[in-house]
Amino acid sequence: MSEFPEIETGGYAPPVSKAESAPLEFEVDRSSPVPLYYQLAQQLEGAIEHGRLAPGSLLGNEIELAGRLGLSRPTVRQAIQSLVDKGLLVRRRGVGTQVVHSQVKRPLELSSLFDDLQAAGQSPATQVLRNETEPATAQVAAALGIAEGSDVVVLQRLRFTHGEPMAHMCNYLPPGLIPLDNAKLESTGLYRMMRAAGITLHSARQSVGARCATEAEGELLAEEPGAALLTMSRTTYDDTGRAVEYGTHIYRASRYAFEFQLLVRA
Amino acid sequence: MSEFPEIETGGYAPPVSKAESAPLEFEVDRSSPVPLYYQLAQQLEGAIEHGRLAPGSLLGNEIELAGRLGLSRPTVRQAIQSLVDKGLLVRRRGVGTQVVHSQVKRPLELSSLFDDLQAAGQSPATQVLRNETEPATAQVAAALGIAEGSDVVVLQRLRFTHGEPMAHMCNYLPPGLIPLDNAKLESTGLYRMMRAAGITLHSARQSVGARCATEAEGELLAEEPGAALLTMSRTTYDDTGRAVEYGTHIYRASRYAFEFQLLVRA
């Protein structure tokens, strides 16, 4: 497999390359507006990504690293901590800081279907079926945390890849949150429009299920009635905890599966 | 304005109760082995959960808070930061730290189906169908990051709630990771056994899809052939980045849906 003998022992004994052969050079630019800890974190992350810091290797203690860089220990710790939070490093008291035994690639973030597809080179397209304001039903009101009967924007879209239908999406948004121009909606994703409007997305609560397609759903998505569909409902919150979107979507299970990463919270 | 009008305006203007009427008392115990920042974080979290700190209310600036508690500012910051990471607080430069506009409940963590069901009062039960060692297929080896053909433990279980089958689970584990006693497996969940063995779970990469049940699957899960099934494959990693489990599971869509929360990574 790999060139370095990462493998050993059935148990767990951590094989540690004690002397990092090449101490690796890092440098910070004190005239830059970029925080020092962030500069260091980026350089460390780059070194890990590019394999200059091998998985399992020790980082060298914080105090010495701080001295070598001309930084204080708390600053170095802040850089290291940010990478620990990202899952790239592990700290062990009395042992040291090592590069994680890799395997875990970059965690998926909260992304829109549109971005996912585009990133996968799937050339997504959108058709807006509906874009209007109506009173919120009890379910929608509860999801968005607004009063039942108050106005919400209802959005219904069909998502295509390579000219084939792939998902039917129904979204509800608080009125006036962002301008919902049909042309814009057909050329980009909802999340991207929100971010562009200065909304900082923070988290989303999702529920994923499955069911068999009804006749109408089959027609809409070019599937036989009875075909498996993936269903998803999601409420998205911004960084102030305000619900900015609630959606119920259905996907053709034959063409789509959710990929995501869950993190254990301390 | 009035004193605590938390509600207002259709737009977004944050209505802030400038003077927190009752400054709220916090206290730390310096003789406790619990870190000071952690004590403070817990008290703040409790105050938020119990509504003593209203959503949207300001926390008071860090320096004053530090003074009132007899702590240094970095310590107070560490406490606050941990709650910001949890999504309970938002910091705004030049404004202050406020309690998130709630709505977001506690984020779901990486949990086992067993724990989920038990928490929901569903009295889960498990039947072990298979528990043996065999050579890893290419797919399993890739997921676990081990050599193809090397030994892995294969586990097949059926999960019941209220005496009804609910899911069929097939797991692969590195050999010798933990003792896999059948009796233990039938009385608890796999993750709980791992945690008890000192393994710190860190993250899991999942893929969720759907398909229609085959005849055999229908029989196993007491569904008609063609019924919608939810499929999930998951690789779980510990805090060193080592894959500790790979599983492919199928669930009766009529009885189960995944609930989870995604966070936006900075």
Next chain:
DNA sequence: GAGTGGTCTAGACCACCTA
């Protein structure tokens, strides 16, 4: 015992927001 990360302090200056 030596070395590591974990915690904590008491200051400092800066950038940003509100007004």
Next chain:
DNA sequence: AGGTGGTCTAGACCACTCC
């Protein structure tokens, strides 16, 4: 202009791990 969080420093002592 005043107040807030964001960053940074130069120390200190402790708890844990390993030899």
